[in-house]
Amino acid sequence: MDIIICPTSADAEKLTARMIADAINAKPEFRLGLATGATMENVYAELTALYKAGKVDFSQVRSWNLDEYVGLPPEHDQSYRYFMNTRLFNNINIDIRNTHVPNGLADDEEAEAARYDEEIEDAGGIDLWLVGIGKTGHIAFNDPGTSFNSRTHVAYLSNETYEQNKNYFNPPESMPRRAFTAGVGTIMESRKILQLITGERKADIAAAAIEGPMTAMISSSALQLHPDAVIILDEAAASKLKLRDFYKEIFANDPKWAAYR
Numbered sequence: 686m687d688i689i690i691c692p693t694s695a696d697a698e699k700l701t702a703r704m705i706a707d708a709i710n711a712k713p714e715f716r717l718g719l720a721t722g723a724t725m726e727n728v729y730a731e732l733t734a735l736y737k738a739g740k741v742d743f744s745q746v747r748s749w750n751l752d753e754y755v756g757l758p759p760e761h762d763q764s765y766r767y768f769m770n771t772r773l774f775n776n777i778n779i780d781i782r783n784t785h786v787p788n789g790l791a792d793d794e795e796a797e798a799a800r801y802d803e804e805i806e807d808a809g810g811i812d813l814w815l816v817g818i819g820k821t822g823h824i825a826f827n828d829p830g831t832s833f834n835s836r837t838h839v840a841y842l843s844n845e846t847y848e849q850n851k852n853y854f855n856p857p858e859s860m861p862r863r864a865f866t867a868g869v870g871t872i873m874e875s876r877k878i879l880q881l882i883t884g885e886r887k888a889d890i891a892a893a894a895i896e897g898p899m900t901a902m903i904s905s906s907a908l909q910l911h912p913d914a915v916i917i918l919d920e921a922a923a924s925k926l927k928l929r930d931f932y933k934e935i936f937a938n939d940p941k942w943a944a945y946r
């Protein structure tokens with residue numbers, strides 16, 4: 686794992702967007718994995734700004750999102766399809782037909798989950814998957830206890846995740862309790878994983894996921910096994926990392942990071 690600590694959340698968001706844009710520029714027919722959540726809003730604003738400045742072209746990019754609430758139509762303002770359309774897809778030159786989010790209204794949930802994994806596989810796999818982290822240590826909606834080998838499935842959300850997300854809904858109790866989520870195994874098959882973690886409220890879980898033992902109780906800890914995982918944090922989220930200074934030393938001195946310093 687490569688750990689990069691940025692002074693502020695704005696620096697971390699900008700760096701994340703730049704790395705994604707550089708990866709797309711190096712391979713225009715990019716297969717991009719995407720995430721939702723407050724953490725990603727400025728990353729998408731930054732990618733939009735890069736696009737408007739002519740610094741990245743999404744015309745040949747295909748995307749797959751991590752998750753979607755069961756039962757929410759695409760036009761629901763809390764659906765992840767709506768989040769992606771409004772925060773990113775409508776603002777850049779991606780072909781909307783090339784953007785994929787699980788269908789929250791699918792009648793046959795198992796078939797929809799299997800179809801999603803097949804679609805990714807048929808496309809040749811994901812080149813880079815952008816992920817965040819939830820308070821339970823989840824990536825996507827893989828709450829504690831989810832197997833590292835899990836495939837896309839419908840998950841029943843933990844109490845903590847429900848409490849964390851329900852205030853976005855009006856009324857809060859209308860938040861669906863289940864969601865389609867890419868499995869830990871699905872995400873781990875991505876050639877590269879880019880994780881963004883910001884804010885003091887994520888400091889404890891970031892330390893546990895990055896420096897603690899690998900465990901299905903913290904699905905993000907699976908990233909320790911990934912051959913190309915880059916984790917970008919701001920100072921606040923990195924404040925509980927034991928090897929904080931070492932990670933900073935590597936970023937400041939290793940020639941492989943020269944373009945991003």
Ligand code: GLP
Pocket residue numbers: 720721722723724725751752816817818819820823824825826846850
């Ligand atoms: C949701 C999403 C996750 C995301 C998490 C953190 O639960 N399913 O993919 O990482 O929220 O969200 P935030 O960035 O708002 O803290």
